Amino acid sequence: PAKTMDELVSLCKRRGFIFQGSEIYGGMQGAYDYGPLGIELKNNLKAAWWRSMVYERDDVEGLDAAIIQNKHVYKYSGHEDTFTDPMVDCHECKSRMRADHMKDIKVCDNCGSTNVTAPRDFNLMFKTNVGPMVNEESYTYLRPETAQGIFTNFKNVVDSTSRTLPFGIAQIGKSFRNEITPRNFIFRVREFEQMELEFFCKPGEDEKWHDFWVNARKQWWLDQGLAEENIQFEYVTGDDLAHYSKSTVDILYKFPHGFEELEGVANRTDYDLGSHTKAQDEFGLSAKVKKNEHSTAKLAIRDLEENKWEVPFCIEPSAGLDRGLLAVMTEAYTEEELPNGTSRTVLKFKPHLAPIKVAIMPLKKNKPEIVALAKELKNKLQKLGLGRILYENTGNVGKGYRRHDEVGTPICVTVDFDSIEKEGAPVTVRDRDTMEQIVVNAADLPAYVINYFIN
Numbered sequence: 001p002a003k004t005m006d007e008l009v010s011l012c013k014r015r016g017f018i019f020q021g022s023e024i025y026g027g028m029q030g031a032y033d034y035g036p037l038g039i040e041l042k043n044n045l046k047a048a049w050w051r052s053m054v055y056e057r058d059d060v061e062g063l064d065a066a067i068i069q070n071k072h073v074y075k076y077s078g079h080e081d082t083f084t085d086p087m088v089d090c091h092e093c094k095s096r097m098r099a100d101h102m103k104d105i106k107v108c109d110n111c112g113s114t115n116v117t118a119p120r121d122f123n124l125m126f127k128t129n130v131g132p133m134v135n136e137e138s139y140t141y142l143r144p145e146t147a148q149g150i151f152t153n154f155k156n157v158v159d160s161t162s163r164t165l166p167f168g169i170a171q172i173g174k175s176f177r178n179e180i181t182p183r184n185f186i187f188r189v190r191e192f193e194q195m196e197l198e199f200f201c202k203p204g205e206d207e208k209w210h211d212f213w214v215n216a217r218k219q220w221w222l223d224q225g226l227a228e229e230n231i232q233f234e235y236v237t238g239d240d241l242a243h244y245s246k247s248t249v250d251i252l253y254k255f256p257h258g259f260e261e262l263e264g265v266a267n268r269t270d271y272d273l274g275s276h277t278k279a280q281d282e283f284g285l286s287a288k289v290k291k292n293e294h295s296t297a298k299l300a301i302r303d304l305e306e307n308k309w310e311v312p313f314c315i316e317p318s319a320g321l322d323r324g325l326l327a328v329m330t331e332a333y334t335e336e337e338l339p340n341g342t343s344r345t346v347l348k349f350k351p352h353l354a355p356i357k358v359a360i361m362p363l364k365k366n367k368p369e370i371v372a373l374a375k376e377l378k379n380k381l382q383k384l385g386l387g388r389i390l391y392e393n394t395g396n397v398g399k400g401y402r403r404h405d406e407v408g409t410p411i412c413v414t415v416d417f418d419s420i421e422k423e424g425a426p427v428t429v430r431d432r433d434t435m436e437q438i439v440v441n442a443a444d445l446p447a448y449v450i451n452y453f454i455n
């Protein structure tokens with residue numbers, strides 16, 4: 001794995017995974033842009049999550065709710081009142097920092113001065129105005145988590161799918177937080193993506209499902225290539241527990257800057273649906289909620305056995321896509337000494353995550369038959385729907401191997417003179433991890449590739 005963030009940042013920029021946002025204007029703190037390979041990796045990680053959370057289960061539905069929502073969503077969700085971090089100002093150097101991240105909240109982290117304020121609450125939501133009138137009433141916020149869109153659509157999803165408990169709603173999308181001190185590359189940013197599941201169950205079955213999801217989510221991260229010894233659980237307690245949570249288990253990963261949260265799995269009880277439902281008094285809610293004077297829908301489900309309407313409990317595995325990508329890159333990053341005394345950098349991604357699945361390289365740039373066969377193979381493999389197959393005609397296969405090691409391409413295929421002269425059109429297939437080369441006939445290549453990627 002990568003030992004420092006710097007080596008990752010440098011590779012990400014050099015090879016086109018991740019760039020500083022607004023770089024040509026001096027940058028924008030806490031915002032990053034995903035380049036040609038970054039977007040592929042991100043899409044692959046999202047697809048793996050969706051496959052596991054939606055397609056491979058029969059009790060989860062998908063959703064894509066709007067980012068801009070009615071301001072009442074944040075009034076009743078509790079974000080307007082409580083979505084804050086404690087902040088300290090330094091009178092000396094004018095910097096601001098998050099109190100719970102400071103080494104000592106009486107000493108400025110930046111200049112060492114003791115002339116600092118006491119911590120005060122800073123709301124992390126970005127406020128904005130909607131419509132042509134900018135006035136007291138026209139404000140709302142960019143969503144700080146995707147979850148609220150799931151709660152506000154609870155009735156729509158239940159009515160349109162006839163779901164009964166237990167079942168979940170999954171969503172992937174952008175969230176925004178005006179972090180006081182964004183840092184550590186894409187670990188803590190102001191605009192990021194989350195992959196969230198809200199899993200609704202009967203009260204009383206919540207603890208069982210909470211355990212289930214903690215373990216299922218750890219297993220999923222292992223399946224993305226993270227090593228067991230680099231994952232830890234943290235049981236969140238006391239003051240660190242969110243106001244809505246009965247219990248939370250954070251899944252931590254050993255990032256280059258230390259063990260930090262990758263995903264949180266929270267038991268949110270009936271707090272959210274209970275907060276957003278109308279007729280709150282009818283349901284005997286267990287959570288303490290603000291009195292809702294605006295909701296027009298009952299967010300409850302019929303318990304067929306007991307023939308009554310109830311507000312379910314909710315278990316939420318909430319993962320950061322950007323943090324996930326950083327974890328996967330950290331883990332995949334490998335520097336290897338080779339037997340011939342040289343070294344190489346390889347990103348040992350799991351095949352399903354690799355930004356480029358197969359690179360096809362003609363040995364000679366200007367030999368028409370070689371080029372034609374290479375292009376034909378590219379088109380054939382592309383149709384398999386595995387992801388990006390790259391035809392790359394630089395005429396330097398050795399350099400190509402190095403580059404594709406560095407971006408984690410599992411398979412390189414070289415088309416050479418043998419391929420156009422010998423029967424069966426043999427091509428050379430080179431494996432990223434073993435660096436071994438084998439010969440495969442062109443007609444057998446699609447089956448070889450499918451077998452490699454789908455197992």
Ligand code: ATP
Nearest residue numbers: 177179187188189192261262263264318319320323
């Ligand atoms: P932290 O304590 O690190 O600020 P959090 O506990 O506030 O995180 P949650 O509200 O539980 O985070 O959000 C769920 C997930 O969303 C986190 O586990 C993380 O992966 C991701 N996430 C949250 N804030 C950020 C951020 N500023 N940048 C990138 N990812 C984030």
